[in-house]
Amino acid sequence: MKRVLGPLLLVALLVGVGWALWRSLGESIGNRRVVTVRGLVGSEKVAYLSDPRVLAELRKRGIDLHVEKAGSREMAARTDLAHYDFAFPAGAPAATKLMQQTGAKKSYNPFFTPMVVASWKPIVDVLAANGIARQGSDSTALLDMHKLLTVMRSGSRWRDLPHNTTYAIGKSVLISTTDVRTSNSAAMYLSLTSYLANGDNVVQSDLQVAKVLPTVTPLFSEQGYQESSTAGPFEDYITMGMGKAPLVLIYEAQFIQYLMEHSSGNPDMVLLYPEPTVFTKHTLVPLSPGGDSLGVLLENDIELQHLAAEYGLRTADGSYGASLWSRKGIHVPGRLIDVIDPPSYEVLERMINAIARGGAPCAQADTTCH
Numbered sequence: 001m002k003r004v005l006g007p008l009l010l011v012a013l014l015v016g017v018g019w020a021l022w023r024s025l026g027e028s029i030g031n032r033r034v035v036t037v038r039g040l041v042g043s044e045k046v047a048y049l050s051d052p053r054v055l056a057e058l059r060k061r062g063i064d065l066h067v068e069k070a071g072s073r074e075m076a077a078r079t080d081l082a083h084y085d086f087a088f089p090a091g092a093p094a095a096t097k098l099m100q101q102t103g104a105k106k107s108y109n110p111f112f113t114p115m116v117v118a119s120w121k122p123i124v125d126v127l128a129a130n131g132i133a134r135q136g137s138d139s140t141a142l143l144d145m146h147k148l149l150t151v152m153r154s155g156s157r158w159r160d161l162p163h164n165t166t167y168a169i170g171k172s173v174l175i176s177t178t179d180v181r182t183s184n185s186a187a188m189y190l191s192l193t194s195y196l197a198n199g200d201n202v203v204q205s206d207l208q209v210a211k212v213l214p215t216v217t218p219l220f221s222e223q224g225y226q227e228s229s230t231a232g233p234f235e236d237y238i239t240m241g242m243g244k245a246p247l248v249l250i251y252e253a254q255f256i257q258y259l260m261e262h263s264s265g266n267p268d269m270v271l272l273y274p275e276p277t278v279f280t281k282h283t284l285v286p287l288s289p290g291g292d293s294l295g296v297l298l299e300n301d302i303e304l305q306h307l308a309a310e311y312g313l314r315t316a317d318g319s320y321g322a323s324l325w326s327r328k329g330i331h332v333p334g335r336l337i338d339v340i341d342p343p344s345y346e347v348l349e350r351m352i353n354a355i356a357r358g359g360a361p362c363a364q365a366d367t368t369c370h
Contacts, residue, residue: 037063037290039086040070040078042184043229044251045282048311049088057303063294071228072184076101086291088284090251091184093345095283108284108295110305111313113253114336115188115280117143117175117272118234120242122166124270129163133272140333143272148173149196153215158246167246172222175247176233179226181356184280186220189249190351191342192278193219203343209350217355230254247272251280252332256312259330276338282313 041049048054049067058065070078072089076097081087087098095107119127124141127133132147151161151173159168180186194203197215201208220226227233234254237245255271286292298304302317309321322334342348 034059034062034064035290035293036066037085037288037294038066038068039084039088039284039287039291039294040075040081041067041088042072042090042282043069043231044090044253045088047257048308048313051307051311054304054307057301057307058294058297061293061297061301063290063297065294071182073182073187081287084291085288086284086286086294088282089184090280090282091188091342092281092283093187093342093348094184095281095285097345098285102285102287104285104287106286106292106295108286108299109281110284110295110298111308111315112279112281113251113313114277114339115185115192115274116250116252116255116277117274118237118248118250118255119246119270119272121268121270123242123246124272126158126161126164126167130161136273136333138333139331141270141272143274145192145196145274145276148175149193149215152219167242171246173247174219174223175249176223176236176245177220177226177249178230178233179228180220180352182228183230185230185249185251186226187348187352188278188280188342190216190220190355191348192274192276192340194343194351195276195340202341203347203351205347206350209347209354213351213354216351217358220355221358234258241266242268251312253312253314256325256330256332257310260310260312260325260328263328271332273333273336276340277336278340278342279336 046067046069049065055065072091072094075087075089076094081102089095089098098104099107124133127143132144132151134142134144136142156173157170158164158173159170161173175189177183177186177189180190193216194212195201197212198208203209203212230250233245233248234250237248237250238258252271259265284291284295284298286295305315305317306320308315309324314321318334322332325332343351
């Protein structure tokens with residue numbers, strides 16, 4: 001009897017271990033195993049990646065997705081990345097740093113969005129009267145960043161602008177941003193303004209960093225309190241109007257998503273497209289095979305790409321998004337030509353750290369503050 005029970009107990013033990021292992025790796029739907037995939041994502045993508053339709057589509061493809069919100073620039077500094085299957089920041093510089101930190105060999109770019117400025121019709125009228133804003137050939141509003149930077153660096157206040165009868169107040173002419181120390185959108189604004197301050201050249205050296213700091217530092221330090229996420233400034237824009245937020249740097253996708261969900265939006269809301277502007281590439285860095293599978297799906301699955309367009313994100317199939325938005329009465333430029341590249345992650349960090357110190361550049365020999 002003992003000879004029979006021994007093998008039976010061994011078989012039962014093996015079956016139990018196999019069952020537990022199978023359950024830990026995933027569950028089965030039909031003939032497809034579903035694997036849990038966890039990742040860190042920027043706040044601007046949480047709504048899309050939490051959409052029940054997105055989750056259902058991924059589950060059909062074998063992925064049970066769970067996301068946690070994290071700052072795009074903070075992801076690379078995390079010490080617990082081994083517990084996640086992917087990191088999904090906004091911005092190529094942050095993704096590059098993540099790849100360096102983790103040893104990841106590939107990345108995926110399923111969608112992107114240009115940086116834009118949310119404003120109001122009375123504000124745009126004042127800017128247009130001063131040659132800073134104009135209407136493009138496709139009826140979109142364009143913002144001359146060279147002229148605006150000249151006004152901002154001069155310390156001008158709104159009441160100083162000629163032909164201003166609708167917003168003649170003492171507030172400085174500035175674009176409101178998030179905190180450059182924590183937020184990708186502010187880092188993209190720094191990329192753009194440093195390019196302009198460097199004679200329309202991407203900042204690449206310590207000498208150029210020192211050159212642009214006197215111009216770009218006040219653009220952040222004079223704003224006062226800044227939110228850590230782009231959701232904050234955009235919410236102020238929506239709820240408090242131009243008194244609080246005459247010019248706000250946002251992702252184009254935020255504006256489009258809002259109009260998709262609120263077809264009767266405030267008719268005075270205007271989206272300004274900076275000339276030049278900078279794109280934010282939403283770059284997924286896989287940290288496991290599950291994360292890699294997710295990147296492939298987000299980049300190639302037509303249903304997932306079309307759902308991304310509902311959240312204002314531009315994809316490889318630009319015609320689908322443009323058609324979808326147009327049917328909702330949302331008109332955006334189909335193609336942006338005057339687009340710059342951001343600096344490298346290292347150069348961007350040097351500028352950000354210097355701004356955090358009040359604009360003091362690092363000494364040549366001091367590598368600790370780079």
